[in-house]
Amino acid sequence: MTFRTDSAEPGRDDYDLARLLVWERSLAKYDADPEAELERRVHKLFTEDEHRRALDYLAASEQDTDRLAAIEAGLGGDTTSDAAWLVGQLRTAWARLDELRDRIDNSGTLIDLHYMAEGIDYVRGSRRRHELKDTVR
Structure with a gap:
């Protein structure tokens, strides 16, 4: 499965992308196969760069x-x-x-x-x- 080639919502900052990723992660956990559902959601909503930015933002907040x-x-x-x-x-x-x-x-x-x-x-x-x-x- 590939990421989007263009942004669904251009101009979102890293904070908004991280919020969206956490929200999608919380929704996916109710599916029978949470990992596959999260992958489907992430690839549908994010470009590869946006996904990396969201992960980097979340990782930077760890002590x-x-x-x-x-x-x-x-x-x-x-x-x-x-x-x-x-x-x-x-x-x-x-x-x-x-x-x-x-x-x-x-x-x-x-x-x-x-x-x-x-x-x-x-x-x-x-x-x-x-x-x-x-x-x-």
């Missing part, structure tokens, strides 16, 4: 904890340097961002989730990392 752990290991026992302080601040920021994203994902319909998620360029529902890696390429 690189392995790299941060390597930086910490390189610091050894030093807890007073600027680098150690920055690592601690980044860990705190990531924890708070995770909490915010969890609250967005678990919120009810009393708030405008799209507006709130857009404020931090977060694609609601994209925290399901195992699904991100299994998305059709």
Whole structure:
């Protein structure tokens, strides 16, 4: 199966493409064969470039904890340097961002989730990392 040759909606930014991909992924899971259904949906809606852009956008929002752990290991026992302080601040920021994203994902319909998620360029529902890696390429 091939991707579209021209865009269904030209001019969509990466955020919109990622939102559409996550939405299509959530709809495909109700099919008898979710992987085949997702592939059909993706190839029907996206050009190859749009699909790559959406996947790259979602992947960029993942925290690189392995790299941060390597930086910490390189610091050894030093807890007073600027680098150690920055690592601690980044860990705190990531924890708070995770909490915010969890609250967005678990919120009810009393708030405008799209507006709130857009404020931090977060694609609601994209925290399901195992699904991100299994998305059709």
